[in-house]
Amino acid sequence: MTCCHYVVVEGNESAFSVDPSSIAFGAGVLAEAGEHLRALSCRRAAVFTDATLAALEPVETVLRSLRAAGIEAEVYMDVHVEPTDMSFRAATEFASAGRFDGYISVGGGSVIDTCKAALLYATYPAELRTYVNAPIGDGKPIPGALPPHIACPTTCGTGSECTGIAVFDDLKLKAKTGIASRRLRPTLALIDPTCTRTLPSMVVAASGFDVLSHALESFTARPYTARARPEKPSLRPMSQGRNPWSDVGALEALRIAGKYFVRAVSDASDREARESLSWGATLAGIAFGNAGVHLPHAMSYAVAGLVRDYKCPGYPQHEAMIPHGISVVVNAPSVFRVTASTSPERHIEAAAALGADVHGVGPGDAGACLSGRVIELMRAAGVPNGVGGVGYGEGDLDALTRGSIMQKRLVDNAPMPIDDAAMRSLFRGALAYW
Numbered sequence: 001m002t003c004c005h006y007v008v009v010e011g012n013e014s015a016f017s018v019d020p021s022s023i024a025f026g027a028g029v030l031a032e033a034g035e036h037l038r039a040l041s042c043r044r045a046a047v048f049t050d051a052t053l054a055a056l057e058p059v060e061t062v063l064r065s066l067r068a069a070g071i072e073a074e075v076y077m078d079v080h081v082e083p084t085d086m087s088f089r090a091a092t093e094f095a096s097a098g099r100f101d102g103y104i105s106v107g108g109g110s111v112i113d114t115c116k117a118a119l120l121y122a123t124y125p126a127e128l129r130t131y132v133n134a135p136i137g138d139g140k141p142i143p144g145a146l147p148p149h150i151a152c153p154t155t156c157g158t159g160s161e162c163t164g165i166a167v168f169d170d171l172k173l174k175a176k177t178g179i180a181s182r183r184l185r186p187t188l189a190l191i192d193p194t195c196t197r198t199l200p201s202m203v204v205a206a207s208g209f210d211v212l213s214h215a216l217e218s219f220t221a222r223p224y225t226a227r228a229r230p231e232k233p234s235l236r237p238m239s240q241g242r243n244p245w246s247d248v249g250a251l252e253a254l255r256i257a258g259k260y261f262v263r264a265v266s267d268a269s270d271r272e273a274r275e276s277l278s279w280g281a282t283l284a285g286i287a288f289g290n291a292g293v294h295l296p297h298a299m300s301y302a303v304a305g306l307v308r309d310y311k312c313p314g315y316p317q318h319e320a321m322i323p324h325g326i327s328v329v330v331n332a333p334s335v336f337r338v339t340a341s342t343s344p345e346r347h348i349e350a351a352a353a354l355g356a357d358v359h360g361v362g363p364g365d366a367g368a369c370l371s372g373r374v375i376e377l378m379r380a381a382g383v384p385n386g387v388g389g390v391g392y393g394e395g396d397l398d399a400l401t402r403g404s405i406m407q408k409r410l411v412d413n414a415p416m417p418i419d420d421a422a423m424r425s426l427f428r429g430a431l432a433y434w
């Protein structure tokens with residue numbers, strides 16, 4: 001049987017699930033937060049944000065709407081940009097002490113992820129590792145329903161508002177890892193694209209590359225039909241592989257990124273570009289929330305976790321930190337050069353959607369074509385030149401490989417098997433692109 005070009009193999013998975021995200025998208029939508037939370041029977045809300053955003057308009061708008069709806073609110077602004085196990089624990093203490101019946105997160109992926117973790121551990125107290133993905137954590141399922149969470153993203157990236165994933169740095173292991181469960185998906189996402197107007201250019205570049213990579217990885221992931229059929233539907237993984245539903249969002253997100261990404265980075269006054277990229281981020285978030293990402297993200301966990309002294313303009317400068325989108329995109333061209341052999345036509349289609357000239361490009365050139373287009377965009381946006389550009393060299397290849405191969409959920413979602421040697425070779429190919 002075939003479904004939209006997916007050929008079902010006897011004994012393998014024959015169905016995919018569409019996990020909907022509840023979204024309200026448009027200018028001014030943050031002012032609806034109070035009404036939505038009241039409709040969810042909440043009376044006392046925790047508002048998660050970070051120290052920079054706490055004084056800015058989006059948070060003020062949300063707090064005003066909560067007051068108007070008669071909802072008591074307490075603000076938590078100690079979110080760590082790129083959260084850690086320590087910052088997750090601190091946020092959990094706040095959530096546990098506050099006896100909240102509803103949660104709102106206003107910020108980028110770090111804020112939304114911290115809110116997810118805090119409400120989870122405040123509701124079902126446990127050691128942090130309990131719900132963290134195996135093999136780093138115990139990978140236990142979340143025992144039951146979670147309180148309402150309204151996510152209000154303020155960057156044009158991450159897509160965290162559409163997914164059940166919360167990512168953090170394990171400081172001892174020097175590796176990023178995460179919690180993944182459908183139950184963690186926010187109850188509602190309020191996406192106001194006008195929030196992106198004031199973002200620094202490098203924040204748009206980093207979050208935009210995250211969007212682009214979510215879309216590319218969802219579009220090129222292992223097909224859902226390549227997995228063995230689970231014993232029962234509840235065991236169908238959230239990272240189920242690419243499927244006809246994720247293809248729709250991924251491809252449109254790539255078209256939007258191809259058209260608007262460079263404009264959005266280079267001109268803060270280009271409202272059309274920034275607001276369009278915000279819609280692209282939403283579509284890519286829906287796609288990867290239903291398909292899962294793969295190698296560029298698996299590799300990013302080690303790239304970000306092992307950081308030594310890299311600091312990125314537009315981000316906090318008090319400590320070394322590689323923004324998520326940058327830690328992802330530095331790997332992407334090397335990965336797509338290699339994965340192209342699994343589905344050359346998809347890689348060419350993705351390159352075309354991103355604005356590459358694919359005239360006369362044959363299956364053998366698919367990887368070079370797609371990675372070439374991503375490299376062009378990296379250079380135009382002024383991001384670091386590969387893994388070498390954020391401080392790594394030949395001597396780091398083993399550590400980077402170890403930190404990535406353990407991201408089993410993501411590595412397994414790649415369109416081809418990847419062992420240690422293959423991962424090492426991907427990192428070697430990512431050291432420099434120009």
Ligand SMILES: [Fe+2]
Nearest residue numbers: 158210214324
């Ligand atoms: Fe991401």
